[in-house]
Amino acid sequence: xxxxxxxxxxxxxxxxSSLLDARIDKIYQPEKDELILTTRHPKIGTHxxxxxxxxxxxxxxxxxxxxxxPKVPPSFCMLLRKYLxxxxxxxxxxxxxxxxxYIDIEALDEFREWKSKILVCEFMGRxxxxxxxxxxxxxxxxAIKRYGKDLxxxxxxxxxxxxxxxxxxxxxxxxxxxxxxxxQNIWQQDNSKILSSALFQTYTGxxxxxxxxxxxxxxxxxxxxxEECGEYELTAIYRRLKELxxxxxxxxxxxxxxxxxxxxxxxxxxxxxxxxxxxxxxxxTACDIFYTSKLDYLRLESMKTNLSRNIKAILDKVYKKQFFxxxxxxxxxxxxxxxxWGELITAxxxxxxxxxxxxxxxxxxTGEQVSIELDPRYTPMQNAQKYFxxxxxxxKAIKHLENLMxxxxxxxxxLESVLVTIQQAExxxxxxxxxEELENEKYVKxxxxxxxxxxxxxxxxxxxxxxxxxxxxxxxxQNDTLSIKMAxxxxxxxxxxxxxxxxxxxKLPKYIGSIHDMPDATLxxxxxxxxxxxxxxxxEKVEVDYTFRSNVKKPGGARPGMVIYENYWTILVNPQEDxxxxxxxxxxxxxxxxx
Numbered sequence: 001x002x003x004x005x006x007x008x009x010x011x012x013x014x015x016x017s018s019l020l021d022a023r024i025d026k027i028y029q030p031e032k033d034e035l036i037l038t039t040r041h042p043k044i045g046t047h048x049x050x051x052x053x054x055x056x057x058x059x060x061x062x063x064x065x066x067x068x069x070p071k072v073p074p075s076f077c078m079l080l081r082k083y084l085x086x087x088x089x090x091x092x093x094x095x096x097x098x099x100x101x102y103i104d105i106e107a108l109d110e111f112r113e114w115k116s117k118i119l120v121c122e123f124m125g126r127x128x129x130x131x132x133x134x135x136x137x138x139x140x141x142x143a144i145k146r147y148g149k150d151l152x153x154x155x156x157x158x159x160x161x162x163x164x165x166x167x168x169x170x171x172x173x174x175x176x177x178x179x180x181x182x183x184q185n186i187w188q189q190d191n192s193k194i195l196s197s198a199l200f201q202t203y204t205g206x207x208x209x210x211x212x213x214x215x216x217x218x219x220x221x222x223x224x225x226x227e228e229c230g231e232y233e234l235t236a237i238y239r240r241l242k243e244l245x246x247x248x249x250x251x252x253x254x255x256x257x258x259x260x261x262x263x264x265x266x267x268x269x270x271x272x273x274x275x276x277x278x279x280x281x282x283x284x285t286a287c288d289i290f291y292t293s294k295l296d297y298l299r300l301e302s303m304k305t306n307l308s309r310n311i312k313a314i315l316d317k318v319y320k321k322q323f324f325x326x327x328x329x330x331x332x333x334x335x336x337x338x339x340x341w342g343e344l345i346t347a348x349x350x351x352x353x354x355x356x357x358x359x360x361x362x363x364x365x366t367g368e369q370v371s372i373e374l375d376p377r378y379t380p381m382q383n384a385q386k387y388f389x390x391x392x393x394x395x396k397a398i399k400h401l402e403n404l405m406x407x408x409x410x411x412x413x414x415l416e417s418v419l420v421t422i423q424q425a426e427x428x429x430x431x432x433x434x435x436e437e438l439e440n441e442k443y444v445k446x447x448x449x450x451x452x453x454x455x456x457x458x459x460x461x462x463x464x465x466x467x468x469x470x471x472x473x474x475x476x477x478q479n480d481t482l483s484i485k486m487a488x489x490x491x492x493x494x495x496x497x498x499x500x501x502x503x504x505x506x507k508l509p510k511y512i513g514s515i516h517d518m519p520d521a522t523l524x525x526x527x528x529x530x531x532x533x534x535x536x537x538x539x540e541k542v543e544v545d546y547t548f549r550s551n552v553k554k555p556g557g558a559r560p561g562m563v564i565y566e567n568y569w570t571i572l573v574n575p576q577e578d579x580x581x582x583x584x585x586x587x588x589x590x591x592x593x594x595x
Contacts, residue, residue: 002207002209003058003059003060003099003123004099004205004206004207004209004210005094005097005098005099005174005204005205005206006205006206006210006244006245006248006269007267007268007269007283007287008060008094008099008101008123008205009094009097009205009245009248009249010248010253010255010269010283011060011061011269011283011284011287012092012093012094012101013248013249013251014251014253014282014283014284015049015060015061015062015092015284016091016092016093017251018041018044018047018062018284019039019041019047019049019089019092020089020090020091020092021041021088021089021090022039022040022041022044022047022088022089023039023040023041023086023087023088024037024038024039024084024085024086024087024088024089024105024107025038025039025040025046025085025086026038026085027077027080027081027084027085028069028073028077029069029070029073029074029076029077029144030067030068030069030070031052031054031067032074032144033052033053033054033055033128033130033144033145034050034051034052034053034054035050035051035052035077035080035130035144036048036049036050036051036063036067037049037051037084039089047062048062048063048064048066049061049062049063050062050063050288051119051121051130052128053121053122053123053128053129053130053144053145054128055125055126055128056125057291057294057295058122058123058124058125058128059123059287059291060101060121060123061283061284061287061288061291062284062285062288063288063292064288064292065288065292075142076130076142076143076144079132079141079142080119080132083107083117083132083141084105084107084117084119084132085107086107086108087105087106087107087108087117088105088106088107089103089104089105090104090105090106090116091103091104092104095165096173096175096204097173097174097175097203097204097205098166098204098205099122099123099124099205100120100121100122100123100124100165100166101120101121101123102118102119102120102121103118103119103120103121104116104117104118104135105117105118105119116135116136117132117133117134117135117141118132118133118134118135119131119132120132120133120163122166124166127166128145129143129144129145129157130143130144130145131143131144131157131163133163137162138162138163139160139161139162139163140157140158140159140160140161140162140163141159142159143157143158143159145157146158146159154167169204171201171202171203171204172185172202172203172204173203173204173205174203174204174205174206174241174245175245179234179235179238182202182234182237182238183231183234185202186198186199186202186226186229186234187226189201189202189226190226191225191226191227192225192226192227193225193226194222194223194224194225194226195215195220195221195222195223195224195225195226195229195233195237196208196211196212196214196215196222196223197211198226199211199214199215199237203241209266209268210268213268213270213272213273214237214240214241214244215237216273216274217240217270217273218236218237218239218240219236220233220236220237244270247270248269248270253269253270253283254269254270254271254279255267255268255269255270255279255280255281255282255283255285255286255287256268256270256271256272256277256278256279256280256286257277257278257280257286257289257290257293258272258275258276258277259275259276259277259278260275260276263293263297264289264290264293264294264297266290267286267287267289267290269283269286296427296428299428300425300426300427300428300431303428303431304422304423304425304431307422307431307434307435308419308422308423310443310444311415311418311419311422311438311443312419314415314443315412315415315416315419318408318411318412318415319412321408322405322408322409322412325401325404325405325408326405328397328401329398329401329402329405332394332397332398332401333394333398335390335391335393335394338387338388338390338391338394339387339388339391340363340365340370341370341372341384341387342384342385342386342387342388342391343384344359344361344363344364344370344372345359345361345372345374345380345381345383345384345387346381346384347364348361348380349379349380349381349384352374352380353379353380354376354377354378354379354380355376356374356376356380357373357374357376358371358372358373358374359371359372359374359380360372410559410562411559413500413562414441414476414559414560414561414562416500416535417476417500417501417561418434418437418438418475418476419500419535420500420501420502420533420534420535421434421474421475421476421502422434424474424502424533425474425475427457429457430457430474430475433456433457433474433475433477433478434475437475437476437477437560440560441559441560456478457474457478459471459472459473459474459478459482459486459505460472460473460474460533460587461587461588462525462529462583462584462586462587462588463586463588464506464519464521464522464525464526464586465521465522465525466519466521466522468506468507468508468509468519468522469506469507470504470505470506470507470522470525470526470529471486471487471504471505471506471507472502472503472504472529472530472533473502473503473504473561474502475560475561476559476560476561476562477560477561479502479503479560479561480554480560480561480563482503482505483503483505483549483552483554483563484552484554484563486505487505487507487549488507488508488549489548489549489550490508490510490512490513490548490549490550491505491506491507491508491548491549492505492506492508492518492523492526492546492547492548492549493505493546493547493548493549493551493552493565494506494526494527494530494544494545494546495530495544495545495565496530496531496534496535496536496542496543496544496545497543497544497545497570498543499534499535499536499542500534500535501530501531501533501534501535501536502530502533502534503561503563504526504527504529504530504533505549506522506523506526515548515569523546523571524571524573524579525579525583526546527544527546527571527573528573528574528575528577528579528580528583529580529583530544531544531573531574531575532575532580532583532584536575537575538575538576539575539576540574540575540576541572541574542572542573542574542575543570543571543572544570544571544572544573545565545568545569545570546568546569546570546571547565547566547567547568547569548567551565551566551567551568552564552565553565
């Protein structure tokens, strides 16, 4: 749900119990529109309060995530450090169920006197802002987003200007207005409007998502027209809203994060009416889990898109080069005729003399007549030597082109495998690993000069139905480590046949000494994983090669993830079958490193 009035009330109620009288130790501004306040309380401990004025993700909650801070703090961050560091949080209060929060802070000024300041947090979409004001004069000291009359005719947010509250939306405050006000306001709206929209237009601080949730949890259809709503429907709505407000005010929240296809799509401080969700003990924890996961996912998708676009652009050039090389090879192979012409002229040289311009001869290979041009300046034998020389050059060209095309194909195979690993990456730091790999291979430049190297990730780990461990590489460099360094020589190694994909290792116990002792179920499951984590993921028939790790070697100078193998067998699997879902659920998740 959006960070609406109910979510803000739930968060602020929790923050007041955990941050009241907490001292502000440090203030950071990791993003241009985001603050981190590190607070310390002698009884409760240390917390990190995140306040964001992002146009899409404005919010406030305690967070466990960490971001790198700029080397030079922005001016607004320096101002807050001057006025607020060392101060105490006296209250965190929501203003009239609006998306506005006041954080009252007392701190020592330059004369060592306690002075109050208010950090105003406005969570209103693209109008979100964080503003520091003097409570005695209501004068703005500064804001994370400044703007004047050229952007807003209603108010200016500039240092030295008086702070003016955002314009009212002329809606009812659900904390104040009673049932009669709800009925009157609902029935004054257009009869064709649906109930959830009418509720959204009636109360301040209530989002469309919350409006629908209130209707469904009250046992009503949110799409019912207003003209069909009577006393029963409106009473149910009013009671459910008051129940939610009472629970939130008394700290009786039931925070939940709603998931769809294993991705968080919403959060709420109550049990949602529909969907798959996970509950938490704290609203702040639910907020942190939701926003961190959501933003990491969006960042991951953005990184995937940008990096894939760059690799595809490189691939297009390599494919274009392959196209021209193929054409050159075809032309060079056509020069085989020059050898035949030289042999024919040599065999029938007695029939011609210097000055002849053409020789019509019977090809003793096909029996057909061949017309051969002769240079009148040369004797027949000199003409034959000329054709032999042309043929010899073409043979050298063919050999050179075959070498070029082999190296070109290796580059295509490598870049295709990189695309597969990009699409299968689950975390942003996995993309960082791939970028570092591409940097070492000279495909990108200077990505890690100004930041620390990514922490190496671990291979995916699965447990087969025979209780054997299956390891799956996440990228090419990890494939090398997994296959060459981590795997024992007696382990089983798998890879899709002639298709870009990952390396798969089955950790075999000592009693499995031959391929005949290999459990069939584990072999099939490992092959399914190899096919699923490959370019052939969407195919229904995929060939997977398997052999013992002792048969796998990495040639000197080969690109990351590129190996050769011998003495192998092949199994045909379908990565679309239902068994793959059970396999994926068996993955042993390891904790991600904190960045």
